Amino acid sequence: xxxxxxxxxxxxxxxxxxxxxxIRSGEWKPGEPxxxxxDLARQFSCARVTVxxxxxxxxxxxxxxxxxxxGTRVAAFPTRKARLHIPLIREEIEAGGGSYGYRLxxxxxxxxxxxxxxxxxxxxxxxLVHLTALHLCAGRPYALEDRxxxxxxxxxxxxxxxxxxxxxxWLVSNVPFSEGEIALMAELAGAExxxxxxxARPEALFVLERxxxxxxxxxxxxxxxxxxxYRLRMTL
Amino acid sequence: xxxxxxxxxxxxxxxxxxxxxxIRSGEWKPGEPxxxxxDLARQFSCARVTVxxxxxxxxxxxxxxxxxxxGTRVAAFPTRKARLHIPLIREEIEAGGGSYGYRLxxxxxxxxxxxxxxxxxxxxxxxLVHLTALHLCAGRPYALEDRxxxxxxxxxxxxxxxxxxxxxxWLVSNVPFSEGEIALMAELAGAExxxxxxxARPEALFVLERxxxxxxxxxxxxxxxxxxxYRLRMTL
DNA sequence: AAGTGGTCTAGACCACGTT
DNA sequence: ACGTGGTCTAGACCACTTC
Numbered sequence: 489x490x491x492x493x494x495x496x497x498x499x500x501x502x503x504x505x506x507x508x509x510x511i512r513s514g515e516w517k518p519g520e521p522x523x524x525x526x527d528l529a530r531q532f533s534c535a536r537v538t539v540x541x542x543x544x545x546x547x548x549x550x551x552x553x554x555x556x557x558x559g560t561r562v563a564a565f566p567t568r569k570a571r572l573h574i575p576l577i578r579e580e581i582e583a584g585g586g587s588y589g590y591r592l593x594x595x596x597x598x599x600x601x602x603x604x605x606x607x608x609x610x611x612x613x614x615x616l617v618h619l620t621a622l623h624l625c626a627g628r629p630y631a632l633e634d635r636x637x638x639x640x641x642x643x644x645x646x647x648x649x650x651x652x653x654x655x656x657x658w659l660v661s662n663v664p665f666s667e668g669e670i671a672l673m674a675e676l677a678g679a680e681x682x683x684x685x686x687x688a689r690p691e692a693l694f695v696l697e698r699x700x701x702x703x704x705x706x707x708x709x710x711x712x713x714x715x716x717x718y719r720l721r722m723t724l
Numbered sequence: 725x726x727x728x729x730x731x732x733x734x735x736x737x738x739x740x741x742x743x744x745x746x747i748r749s750g751e752w753k754p755g756e757p758x759x760x761x762x763d764l765a766r767q768f769s770c771a772r773v774t775v776x777x778x779x780x781x782x783x784x785x786x787x788x789x790x791x792x793x794x795g796t797r798v799a800a801f802p803t804r805k806a807r808l809h810i811p812l813i814r815e816e817i818e819a820g821g822g823s824y825g826y827r828l829x830x831x832x833x834x835x836x837x838x839x840x841x842x843x844x845x846x847x848x849x850x851x852l853v854h855l856t857a858l859h860l861c862a863g864r865p866y867a868l869e870d871r872x873x874x875x876x877x878x879x880x881x882x883x884x885x886x887x888x889x890x891x892x893x894w895l896v897s898n899v900p901f902s903e904g905e906i907a908l909m910a911e912l913a914g915a916e917x918x919x920x921x922x923x924a925r926p927e928a929l930f931v932l933e934r935x936x937x938x939x940x941x942x943x944x945x946x947x948x949x950x951x952x953x954y955r956l957r958m959t960l
Numbered sequence: 961a962a963g964t965g966g967t968c969t970a971g972a973c974c975a976c977g978t979t
Numbered sequence: 980a981c982g983t984g985g986t987c988t989a990g991a992c993c994a995c996t997t998c
Contacts, residue, residue, distance in 0.1 A: 535988045556965045557996040567811040574804040668960040674910030674930040692928035694910040724904040771969045792976045792984045
């Protein structure tokens, strides 16, 4: 986080920290414009690119808003942004020293429920591939996966054997590029989920829903319910 | 996501996309080194800085691992990374059209519980400032905040009036810079939490824990329990 | 039309970490 | 030692957006 103490030139980290200090001190208030890159470069006696690097970093963190011609402003709503790592479940388990297991519970084609259809932007009742599977850590249920796949958007899907490899891994390896949304939530385990995860009593589950698209077309929707005790960690 | 169709020069987006395609196609496999920046610059007929920009972007997304002298490798575990926005609760509510309310439930000094001490890296039993407060949306409980503050690390804390402004907002505005961790989890509401959030029955709550540090010193630890139904959304 | 951020180049030096 | 990424500079042109 600190400037790496370069010889004598002004580093972009120095610019970033100084700008940050001015925001924090209230010298530059939320919603207000700050000087343009050229002016700042003169102030800091550095190249404009250096200022650009610093401001871009702050913009990526959500503290500045930048628009051509309109200039740079202190973000009105300085949201904190964090980077969330979402590893493959297998690797998450193996990184923790556990032995990974995978069990396909069901596979077939079914009409899309309304709730899922809404998230995928498809029509309710459309027939999609539907999978449910269990991820195991050291033989114990770790997470329940409930997935819908838009086969029409994925050539080659028919070749996949989801009894051997998790759909997630297959997709990560085989689908070129994707955008999407993720939603995190807490839910009480329903009867089926509780049975699959072998819960003795009702428990709060951490649930992750992910919709993946490519060029607007929904590829897959997955809902992962983690066994109790799961924590998702991030670094600010 | 697309290169902005510049005149004739190779853009860093083009480099990024091409490198990405090579990873996706399997030409460059996980764990394997890729050519160094200078070589790639020659391949792409562009400046090395342009390659640097492209590779840095991919590294930030978690697809590449870069180390001086060791060079650049395709990440062995290509984790998906998403950007998580963590707005102030007040703004989260107001952005949704609700009226924000804040109620300080308790304020004082108390010995640090073991669990919190572990997360803050402080000694159990150390006396810290302890606050509990309720965030309200349209008069209804929205989230319960349980916070510990290391007053020793924050000059000016004594001047703060947490009955008027939330501790979070005060800290965001007054503490210069910070690193930290965030953990997300699901929990069944305990008796006190259920009472504060006015829950009629046991429910699953989405819980966010955040530890903030500056230069290794823990500044604050906060645990926010959201009312049922809360979802945290992100874009991939 | 004009101002501001976005990016590219070529060359240079440096910091880090492997060897 | 030395190879590789990290960064800075000065100048240039471009793209987007507001005026």
